[in-house]
Amino acid sequence: MNYAVCVLICLLCMAAAPAVALQITTTDALDPASAAAQVTVTEKTIDPQVLIRGDRATVTVTVTNNGDVSVPITRAFLSDASLSIPVDSYDSVGSIGAGNSMTFTFTVRVDVPDGVYYPRFSLNYRSAPSLRDYIPVKVESTELDVSVVKRPDSFSAGNRETIELRVGNPRENSISGISVVPVGEGVEVEQSGSFIGKLEPDESANVSFDVTPQESGTLTFHVTYRNGFNTHVLDHTLPVVISEDKKAARPVVSNIVMTSSGGVYTLTGDITNAGLKVANSVIITTGAPAAPAEPNRIYVVGSLDPDDFSSFEVNFRADNVDSVPLLIQYRDEDGNSYERETPVSINRTAASEEEREFPVAIAAVLIVAAVLIAGIIVYSWKKKA
Amino acid sequence: MAAAVLDLFLNPGRFFAQKMQKKESLTIPFLVVFVLGIFSAAAAVLSTAPFLAMIPAEAASFTPIVMAIAGGAALLASLVMWVVCAVIFFVISMVFSGTGGFKRVLEFVGYGFLPQIIGAAVTLPISYLYFADLTIPPVSDPAQIEEVTQQLLAAPELQFAVVISVLFLIWSANIWIFGMKESRNLSTRNAAITVGVPVGLYVLSQLYGLLFSGGF
Numbered sequence: 001m002n003y004a005v006c007v008l009i010c011l012l013c014m015a016a017a018p019a020v021a022l023q024i025t026t027t028d029a030l031d032p033a034s035a036a037a038q039v040t041v042t043e044k045t046i047d048p049q050v051l052i053r054g055d056r057a058t059v060t061v062t063v064t065n066n067g068d069v070s071v072p073i074t075r076a077f078l079s080d081a082s083l084s085i086p087v088d089s090y091d092s093v094g095s096i097g098a099g100n101s102m103t104f105t106f107t108v109r110v111d112v113p114d115g116v117y118y119p120r121f122s123l124n125y126r127s128a129p130s131l132r133d134y135i136p137v138k139v140e141s142t143e144l145d146v147s148v149v150k151r152p153d154s155f156s157a158g159n160r161e162t163i164e165l166r167v168g169n170p171r172e173n174s175i176s177g178i179s180v181v182p183v184g185e186g187v188e189v190e191q192s193g194s195f196i197g198k199l200e201p202d203e204s205a206n207v208s209f210d211v212t213p214q215e216s217g218t219l220t221f222h223v224t225y226r227n228g229f230n231t232h233v234l235d236h237t238l239p240v241v242i243s244e245d246k247k248a249a250r251p252v253v254s255n256i257v258m259t260s261s262g263g264v265y266t267l268t269g270d271i272t273n274a275g276l277k278v279a280n281s282v283i284i285t286t287g288a289p290a291a292p293a294e295p296n297r298i299y300v301v302g303s304l305d306p307d308d309f310s311s312f313e314v315n316f317r318a319d320n321v322d323s324v325p326l327l328i329q330y331r332d333e334d335g336n337s338y339e340r341e342t343p344v345s346i347n348r349t350a351a352s353e354e355e356r357e358f359p360v361a362i363a364a365v366l367i368v369a370a371v372l373i374a375g376i377i378v379y380s381w382k383k384k385a
Numbered sequence: 386m387a388a389a390v391l392d393l394f395l396n397p398g399r400f401f402a403q404k405m406q407k408k409e410s411l412t413i414p415f416l417v418v419f420v421l422g423i424f425s426a427a428a429a430v431l432s433t434a435p436f437l438a439m440i441p442a443e444a445a446s447f448t449p450i451v452m453a454i455a456g457g458a459a460l461l462a463s464l465v466m467w468v469v470c471a472v473i474f475f476v477i478s479m480v481f482s483g484t485g486g487f488k489r490v491l492e493f494v495g496y497g498f499l500p501q502i503i504g505a506a507v508t509l510p511i512s513y514l515y516f517a518d519l520t521i522p523p524v525s526d527p528a529q530i531e532e533v534t535q536q537l538l539a540a541p542e543l544q545f546a547v548v549i550s551v552l553f554l555i556w557s558a559n560i561w562i563f564g565m566k567e568s569r570n571l572s573t574r575n576a577a578i579t580v581g582v583p584v585g586l587y588v589l590s591q592l593y594g595l596l597f598s599g600g601f
Contacts, residue, residue: 366548373556
């Protein structure tokens, strides 16, 4: 009997327990506001952190249910009157379980002036007031800073020079994928481009380019970089004006003496480097209408330091000309070839004057001999008579 | 000796008349021509040296040989010219029925070369001054060799030297006239023709060469 009573009591308890539990649960679900209050925004990020006008950014919002019961969510959305948000709403979210987190990602485009904007993130619940939070989006359009730190005083046609650029990042966020590509008409650049990579805020990097201009023009450096996944191009233009190098080597010919013998002219003189740079591989010869002749068709002077000088001698043939061009060829330290032309007058040479005087002296001898012989002959015939 | 030379220059008629009284002797005439040959040889060596620069470097070892040949040829040419002149004068004088032996003609013609030694002494320094400063570039093209040679020989110095030589040749011819007159027993007119025709032709050829080469 006692056993029967105990079993009956147990069965009754077992039958009553689920009903009690259901009654407790039902009592908690009935307070959705309290449950929704346990849902908070735990993380909000924006990539890139600082945008340039026209950029697109990814806004990520993470919410966490810190409560003990799941919370049904009807909609999550991001809104702002200024910013463009192509897909601004999550319409089928479902419930966020107790202790769980949920991430919402939006893409925004900032075609707005510089400033800080606060798009609103909203999380709508089924039976509770919405959760709202504001996410700061900073727009600051300062671009990379490109400056020339080294360039020649002047450019010469065909002369290779080095240009050094400094690329600095004045922005608050890091910039990645930075590369510099030089482009210019009439200007040959040895390097096709230079890659810098990533620059943290207030960092800078230097890049050098070896350029050889053939004519005056402009040299444009295309600086490409990425702010997040936004690609930007910045052009830095450098005018390239061909002019005489103020420090260049300047061979000057002086003390010219020309003599002639057997139709071959011998031209001697001094060559002095009146410039400020060394002249290498200095070669002297004559140009048309003169024809270089042996033994010194070409005279190799070699290297001439500034203010240094050397003597030279060249031979040539020339018919019926008043002057001939003396050609001076030399190279600079980079191997660029130069040629200077100095006209030399044939008539002004002392040699030709000497040649004119010398036969006069012989003619005098001739006349004396003729008179003497004539006198002797006449005298001998008078004696005979 | 000096009196004899002066006699030859200023009164060649008397000089040769006196010689006719003596036996023929070729010693002094040979020495005269030989000395003239020495001058000619020196001039030949002087004028050859610059031209040897035109020879390619591989043949440079032949330079002394070439210069010796040039000098020897000039010396020999003087001796040959002596004989040739004597033969020409002798043959021409035969037209005028000249009498007298060839040896005597050869002797007197040899004396007649004495003025040309003076002429050679005058022209040799001129040649030296010209050729000493002459720089002839090495030439490999034969056509260029001819061109360079013509340009060098057209130099006024050399042309004046030729004219001076002609003047002294005329002086020699004057002596030869008296020599032929005595040695071949010719009239003055016939002796002048005997000597004047060949010498005149030679002088004309020399002057023609000067004009042709562009001198003066």
